[in-house]
Amino acid sequence: EPLVRLRNVTKTYPAARGRNEVRAVDDVDLDIAAGDIQAIVGYSGAGKSTLVRLLNGLEPATSGSIQVGGTELVGLRERQLRPIRLGIGMIFQQFNLFESRTVWGNLAYPLQIAGVAKAEQQRRISELLHFVGLPDKAHTYPRNLSGGQKQRVGIARALTTNPSLLLADEATSALDPETTHEVLRLLKRVNEEFGTTIVAITHEMEVVRELADHVAVMENGRVVESGAVYDVFSSP
Ligand code: ADP
Numbered sequence: 106e107p108l109v110r111l112r113n114v115t116k117t118y119p120a121a122r123g124r125n126e127v128r129a130v131d132d133v134d135l136d137i138a139a140g141d142i143q144a145i146v147g148y149s150g151a152g153k154s155t156l157v158r159l160l161n162g163l164e165p166a167t168s169g170s171i172q173v174g175g176t177e178l179v180g181l182r183e184r185q186l187r188p189i190r191l192g193i194g195m196i197f198q199q200f201n202l203f204e205s206r207t208v209w210g211n212l213a214y215p216l217q218i219a220g221v222a223k224a225e226q227q228r229r230i231s232e233l234l235h236f237v238g239l240p241d242k243a244h245t246y247p248r249n250l251s252g253g254q255k256q257r258v259g260i261a262r263a264l265t266t267n268p269s270l271l272l273a274d275e276a277t278s279a280l281d282p283e284t285t286h287e288v289l290r291l292l293k294r295v296n297e298e299f300g301t302t303i304v305a306i307t308h309e310m311e312v313v314r315e316l317a318d319h320v321a322v323m324e325n326g327r328v329v330e331s332g333a334v335y336d337v338f339s340s341p
């Protein structure tokens with residue numbers, strides 16, 4: 106039983122202001138096993154971000170079936186999606202940290218929303234800051250961090266609620282090669298030490314090679330190729 110199971114998933118955006126209807130995701134089937142690192146690659150406009158927004162229930166699918174941890178997301182109401190989203194972490198290209206909060210405040214936020222008791226919040230935040238190598242940055246504001254440090258905070262924040270699934274949307278695209286390498290190593294450790302399943306959107310082949318076990322190639326909303334990284338990249 107895969108952790109993520111997509112069947113015939115289609116997402117269309119309605120026609121607007123002289124634009125035709127867009128079929129952003131077109132009849133996609135995809136299985137992602139628990140504990141796997143799955144890369145989604147493809148050119149700009151291929152449908153990668155839409156696919157990830159479907160996975161965390163930020164956009165409703167037009168048709169098809171999306172199961173995460175055995176729960177069908179398609180057709181759920183906002184109120185029913187909320188607890189499922191707590192089990193799904195997200196990290197972003199531009200980090201999306203709250204600039205007006207310290208690192209500690211950024212990590213505390215999802216725990217407050219989840220209603221976690223204060224003592225448990227402190228234990229968890231302290232543990233995660235050590236895990237990402239920033240134990241002395243608790244009271245620092247994001248503007249005083251480097252890009253790599255910001256993404257470490259982003260990763261720590263995504264892990265606060267112990268998600269089984271971590272979605273990464275171009276998480277290293279704003280970073281230089283050396284910092285990219287450090288962040289990818291950290292994501293590998295997340296996968297190995299916590300067993301977190303990772304779905305990583307990227308347009309960088311180096312990221313796929315260094316990070317992923319499996320890769321799906323998207324073109325015009327469709328998955329045109331999918332399999333183990335080694336097989337997909339060694340095929341003619
Ligand atoms: P990628 O992440 O691979 O660049 P996207 O999922 O962002 O691709 O976009 C896929 C297609 O859907 C593109 O044609 C894009 O213009 C369109 N699209 C994405 N989001 C919206 C939206 N909110 N409204 C209308 N069209 C959209």
Ligand code: ADP
Nearest residue numbers: 205206207208209210211213227231243244245
């Ligand atoms: P914000 O700027 O978002 O308010 P703060 O750094 O001021 O974030 O901290 C928010 C809450 O977390 C405060 O109630 C504070 O007591 C607690 N807190 C912050 N840092 C620590 C820490 N290192 N150890 C224990 N509690 C902390």
